[in-house]
Amino acid sequence: MAKLLNLSAFMLVTLIFMFQPQPGYSQEQPEIVCIQCHSGMPEKYSQPVKLWRGSIHAENGIACNACHGGDPKDAANAMSRERGFLGVPKDPDIPAFCGRCHVGVMKDYLASAHGRALGKGGPTCVTCHGNHQVLKASLELINEKSCSRCHSYDRARSIRDAMQETETMIVATEARIIDFKKVGSDTEKLEKELFALRNHFHSLFHNVNVETVKKESSQIQTELKKIQSVLATWDQTNQKRKIAGAIAISVMLLIALFAHLLRKTFE
Ligand code: HEC
Ligand code: HEC
Ligand code: HEC
Ligand code: HEC
Ligand code: HEC
Known part of the structure; x- marks a missing residue:
């Protein structure tokens, strides 16, 4: 709130x-x-x-x-x-x-x-x-030169690693959603979910607490995995559609061939 x-x-x-x-x-x-x-x-x-x-x-x-x-x-x-x-x-x-x-x-x-x-x-x-x-x-702001001026870089590195992993997942998920959008899938709901997760993610850094950042980062990753599993079922559906399409085309080709042969026989 x-x-x-x-x-x-x-x-x-x-x-x-x-x-x-x-x-x-x-x-x-x-x-x-x-x-x-x-x-x-x-x-x-x-x-x-x-x-x-x-x-x-x-x-x-x-x-x-x-x-x-x-x-x-x-x-x-x-x-x-x-x-x-x-x-x-x-x-x-x-x-x-x-x-x-x-x-x-x-x-x-x-x-x-x-x-x-x-x-x-x-x-x-x-x-x-x-x-x-x-x-x-960007996460580039977390670097050894800038963050070891006042204390060791260890804790900064842990934060950067946790956030980098989550960021990579966000970028990959976004790219997949865009691919689905291009072929006309209704991606609106997933886009909204990702948008909210991304905003939450970008508000993590300033509390600079290693435990909090790690905990919240892993919660965000869990949510991202849910989006990714929805995309995986879409992939499967598409695969099935492709197979069904291929079968339909083969059947039609066979019928055409059969009709052609039949006509030849009666000529
Ligand atoms: C008068 C309002 C205002 C003040 C004061 C202000 N900013 Fe901004 N700031 C903005 C706006 C508007 C943007 C661009 C939109 C956005 O990205 O949030 C921005 C963007 C930023 C960004 C980039 C955000 C991103 O999305 O990557 C940073 C970092 C930032 N400001 C830091 C500062 C710092 C540091 C100060 C003080 C020295 C400051 N701002 C003062 C309005 C302000
Ligand atoms: C006609 C010339 C002129 C204009 C217009 C002007 N400034 Fe300045 N500014 C100066 C001079 C000269 C100084 C250095 C001497 C001083 O601090 O008065 C200065 C100093 C400053 C400082 C540093 C003050 C300090 O305490 O060190 C800031 C910040 C600043 N200006 C911001 C602004 C802003 C914001 C505007 C517009 C709203 C502005 N200036 C318009 C001439 C100008
Ligand atoms: C995002 C907010 C922001 C904007 C926009 C901004 N300043 Fe500043 N400015 C600051 C801050 C913060 C400081 C004090 C810097 C520090 O302590 O490192 C400062 C310091 C200064 C100083 C004092 C420098 C010195 O060495 O004493 C001057 C002069 C100045 N600004 C002028 C300007 C002028 C002219 C503009 C427009 C082109 C401008 N500022 C735009 C935030 C801003
Ligand atoms: C100007 C000095 C300064 C710089 C630069 C600085 N820190 Fe700190 N940092 C501190 C101080 C002071 C503390 C509090 C005492 C402590 O825990 O060492 C602190 C504490 C921390 C903590 C522990 C937080 C906690 O809740 O236990 C982390 C993590 C941290 N800093 C990360 C960073 C990162 C990441 C950067 C670079 C982006 C950075 N710091 C740059 C001064 C600095
Ligand atoms: C110890 C270094 C450090 C300090 C101090 C710090 N920031 Fe940041 N800030 C960062 C880093 C690192 C990021 C990038 C986080 C990310 O990519 O998610 C960031 C991101 C941002 C953003 C973009 C957030 C978003 O939602 O995209 C803004 C705006 C911002 N900072 C403003 C500020 C302001 C204002 C202050 C002072 C009140 C401040 N920062 C203090 C390191 C710092």
């Missing part, structure tokens, strides 16, 4: 953003003043623009002011507190800064060993995702 509420809160925020005119990302609109001014500044202040351009946020119209606040249309007052400018968050404030939009992730993170170590040497969102060049998340 709590997860559902988080999800709906996140969707609400996303919806609000979708329906707000978002300056800066549309090709026809002029660039927002934040980018115009910062692009021409020294490295420290222009670097964020360069890094942000390649990010998933830029791709989705989440510009400077969506994170930092401020007025993206009025160069003279862009960075005034009265226009909602938030400035640069300090380390312990980063989870709440990103969590305005990523509500569910923030909640999982705050409850985790990493969240509990916030301000006491634990990683924040930007330790793993970066601040401006945030890319689409």
Whole structure:
């Protein structure tokens, strides 16, 4: 239930953003003043623009002011507190800064060993995702270089292995469903089930507890196996249909041959 509420809160925020005119990302609109001014500044202040351009946020119209606040249309007052400018968050404030939009992730993170170590040497969102060049998340983020900065890589490796196995199953199951869809099977129900499982799967990481991740990962695998067994029965039905079809064609050919021979005999 709590997860559902988080999800709906996140969707609400996303919806609000979708329906707000978002300056800066549309090709026809002029660039927002934040980018115009910062692009021409020294490295420290222009670097964020360069890094942000390649990010998933830029791709989705989440510009400077969506994170930092401020007025993206009025160069003279862009960075005034009265226009909602938030400035640069300090380390312990980063989870709440990103969590305005990523509500569910923030909640999982705050409850985790990493969240509990916030301000006491634990990683924040930007330790793993970066601040401006945030890319689409993947298990590649769990690697020895990044995860052995503060502790050994052992527990991180266990999490990555468990998740990698599940991810491989998800990808394979999806490919099979698509194959069936292409030949006209009604895959809607299975697609929905897979979608829910995938969402659940992608919310596993931030609690970073090896036991929890392993347990939930194996529950997801059990559900995936159920989908795969439905697909296996579809395969069998198809096989039977193919055999029946082949028999029908052979019978028809035989009849045709027989008729031909008969006609020949009477000529
Ligand atoms: C007319 C030029 C100009 C515009 C427009 C502008 N900035 Fe800045 N920005 C600056 C300058 C100069 C600095 C460095 C000095 C300072 O902090 O005031 C700066 C600093 C910053 C900082 C770092 C502040 C700190 O405390 O270190 C952030 C974050 C920032 N700008 C974001 C924005 C955002 C978001 C917008 C648009 C809503 C924006 N800027 C629009 C010129 C501009
Ligand atoms: C996804 C949210 C997000 C977006 C979008 C974003 N920033 Fe930032 N920005 C941050 C965070 C978080 C920090 C603090 C970084 C840290 O502590 O590592 C920061 C820091 C900064 C700083 C201070 C850098 C320094 O070295 O002190 C500047 C300047 C800045 N941002 C400008 C911008 C500009 C200009 C844009 C638009 C092109 C932008 N930001 C877009 C999240 C964002
Ligand atoms: C104003 C809302 C907003 C803020 C603030 C924000 N994001 Fe995002 N973020 C989005 C949207 C919208 C997307 C693209 C849709 C999606 O994938 O969820 C996104 C995507 C992402 C993704 C990729 C998700 C995926 O599906 O792979 C990551 C990672 C991410 N953000 C991290 C951060 C971090 C770290 C911060 C803080 C520095 C931050 N975000 C701040 C709105 C926001
Ligand atoms: C210790 C590293 C780490 C920290 C800290 C961290 N993340 Fe992540 N994040 C990851 C990894 C790894 C994934 C990829 C998980 C996957 O592929 O399922 C991820 C995935 C995501 C996603 C995509 C989730 C989805 O449903 O597809 C978002 C959004 C995100 N993180 C935002 C955040 C925010 C916001 C914070 C801070 C509150 C944060 N992360 C803190 C490592 C981290
Ligand atoms: C900036 C430092 C830092 C980084 C980087 C970091 N961690 Fe941690 N991690 C901590 C701290 C602090 C703790 C809590 C103390 C402990 O258990 O070692 C912790 C605990 C953990 C735990 C134990 C959780 C539990 O509930 O027992 C796991 C698993 C973990 N981290 C995985 C990762 C992974 C995976 C990455 C890389 C994506 C990562 N960490 C990167 C600081 C960090």
